[in-house]
Amino acid sequence: MAEKILEVKNLCTTFRTERGTMRAVDGVSFHINKGEILGVVGESGCGKSVTSQSILRLYDEKRTASYEGDILLEGKSVLSLKEKEMQAIRGYDIAMIFQDALSSLNPVFTIGDQIMETLRIHQNMDKEKAREETIEMLRLVGIPAPDKRVDQYPHELSGGMRQRAMIAIALACHPKVLIADEPTTALDVTIQAQIMELIKKLNEELDMGVMLITHDLAVVAETCSRVVVMYLGQIVEEGDVMDLFDNPLHPYTNGLMRSIPKLDGERQDRLYMIKGMVPLLSQIPKGCRFAPRCPYATDKCRKEMPELKTIEGNQKVRCFRVQEEV
Ligand SMILES: Nc1ncnc2c1ncn2[C@@H]1O[C@H](COP(=O)(O)OP(=O)(O)O)[C@@H](O)[C@H]1O
Ligand SMILES: [Mg+2]
Structure with a gap:
C-alpha cells in the first residue's frame, strides 16, 4: 500500500x-x-x-x-x-511555489540570503554551513556558477533562473x-x-x-x-x-x-x-454544476447534483450519464 x-x-x-x-x-x-x-x-x-x-x-x-x-x-x-x-x-x-517568482522573492536580499535564512531558522545551521548548503541547493536546481549566483539579487537573474531559485528556497527545508x-x-x-x-x-x-x-x-x-x-x-x-x-x-x-x-x-x-x-461563485447553477455547458445534460442533470462515484479501479466521476451506463 x-x-x-x-x-x-x-x-x-x-x-x-x-x-x-x-x-x-x-x-x-x-x-x-x-x-x-x-x-x-x-x-x-x-x-x-x-x-x-x-x-x-x-x-x-x-x-x-x-x-x-x-x-x-x-x-x-x-x-x-x-x-x-x-x-x-x-x-x-509543506512548501509552495507560485507562478510569479519575482513577486515571491524579496528584491532587497540576495538569492543566497533568502535560502540561508530558511536554513538557519528551520535547521539551526551556522552561517558557514548554511552558505555551503545554499550553494549546494542552487547547484541541485541547475543554476550555473552557484558560488557566484548566491550573492546576486533577484533582478540580476533571468525568469527561468528566478523560478529555479524559488524552487531552491522551497526545497531548502526538505x-x-x-x-x-x-x-x-x-x-x-x-x-x-x-x-x-x-x-x-x-x-x-x-x-x-x-x-x-x-x-x-x-x-x-x-x-x-x-x-x-x-x-x-x-x-x-x-x-x-x-x-x-x-x-x-x-x-x-x-x-x-x-x-x-x-x-x-x-x-x-x-x-x-x-x-x-x-460561472461566478454567486451564480452556481442548480444540479450538476457543469450542466449549463454540457452537450449531454438532461432535466435530471439540471435538477440534481451527481455524486463523485468510483467507476472502475481508481477512476471516479461525478456524472449521471456515465454512472448510469455502467
Ligand atoms: N479572496 C477571495 N475572495 C473571494 N473570492 C475568491 C477569492 N480568491 C478566489 N476567489 C474566487 O474563488 C474561485 C476559485 O478561484 P481560484 O482558486 O483562484 O481558481 P483557479 O486557481 O482554479 O483558477 C473564483 O471564482 C475566484 O473568483
Ligand atoms: Mg490559480
Missing part, C-alpha cells in the same frame, strides 16, 4: 465578501502519496489555487475565509492547529509536500520543460509528494501519476493519468482533452473549446 503523505477530506473554503459568503471549494477530497506527483487540472476559476492556499491555511480565518472538513499531514490534522504551530508547517513540512501552483505559466516553453524536468527529478530524489496545479494537460501527461479534475469548486473526475487520458469519462474532462494541442505543435481543428465560461 502506498503511504499517504497528505490527505484532504471534504474540504470547504468559504469566503466572506461584501456581497455575502461565497464557497469557492465545496467538499473536495483527495490524497497525495509519498513520492507521488498528483496533477490538479481545470480551467481558470475552478478553485485550484484556493484549494492549495487552504491546505496551508493562508487565508485569515477571522477576516477572509472559513475552512471546514479536514487536512491531514502524515495522518495528523493540520486544520485544528493553532496559527503558531501552522507556521512551523508552512515552508517546512519539505514532505511541495505544492506547485502553475509554476511555469509565466515562462517560455523550453524553460517550462526544464523546470518540469527539475520538479520531476527532485520528486524522485527527495521522495516528496507533489501537488502540481496546471491548466496544461500535456504537462500532466508527462509528469503526474494521478490526476484530479476540478470544476467550479468540486472534483468532477479523478484517476490514474493513463486511464484518464485513454478514457476520459466526464464530459468536462473530455472537453479539456480535446483542447490540448497535438504533439506536432499543430492545433487540431482550430482547437476544440468547451462552450461558455466557468
Whole structure:
C-alpha cells in the first residue's frame, strides 16, 4: 500500500465578501502519496489555487475565509492547529511555489540570503554551513556558477533562473509536500520543460509528494501519476493519468482533452473549446454544476447534483450519464 503523505477530506473554503459568503471549494477530497506527483487540472476559476492556499491555511480565518472538513499531514490534522504551530508547517513540512517568482522573492536580499535564512531558522545551521548548503541547493536546481549566483539579487537573474531559485528556497527545508501552483505559466516553453524536468527529478530524489496545479494537460501527461479534475469548486473526475487520458469519462474532462494541442505543435481543428465560461461563485447553477455547458445534460442533470462515484479501479466521476451506463 502506498503511504499517504497528505490527505484532504471534504474540504470547504468559504469566503466572506461584501456581497455575502461565497464557497469557492465545496467538499473536495483527495490524497497525495509519498513520492507521488498528483496533477490538479481545470480551467481558470475552478478553485485550484484556493484549494492549495487552504491546505496551508493562508487565508485569515477571522477576516477572509472559513475552512471546514479536514487536512491531514502524515495522518495528523493540520486544520485544528493553532496559527503558531501552522507556521512551523508552512515552508517546512509543506512548501509552495507560485507562478510569479519575482513577486515571491524579496528584491532587497540576495538569492543566497533568502535560502540561508530558511536554513538557519528551520535547521539551526551556522552561517558557514548554511552558505555551503545554499550553494549546494542552487547547484541541485541547475543554476550555473552557484558560488557566484548566491550573492546576486533577484533582478540580476533571468525568469527561468528566478523560478529555479524559488524552487531552491522551497526545497531548502526538505519539505514532505511541495505544492506547485502553475509554476511555469509565466515562462517560455523550453524553460517550462526544464523546470518540469527539475520538479520531476527532485520528486524522485527527495521522495516528496507533489501537488502540481496546471491548466496544461500535456504537462500532466508527462509528469503526474494521478490526476484530479476540478470544476467550479468540486472534483468532477479523478484517476490514474493513463486511464484518464485513454478514457476520459466526464464530459468536462473530455472537453479539456480535446483542447490540448497535438504533439506536432499543430492545433487540431482550430482547437476544440468547451462552450461558455466557468460561472461566478454567486451564480452556481442548480444540479450538476457543469450542466449549463454540457452537450449531454438532461432535466435530471439540471435538477440534481451527481455524486463523485468510483467507476472502475481508481477512476471516479461525478456524472449521471456515465454512472448510469455502467
Ligand atoms: N479572496 C477571495 N475572495 C473571494 N473570492 C475568491 C477569492 N480568491 C478566489 N476567489 C474566487 O474563488 C474561485 C476559485 O478561484 P481560484 O482558486 O483562484 O481558481 P483557479 O486557481 O482554479 O483558477 C473564483 O471564482 C475566484 O473568483
Ligand atoms: Mg490559480
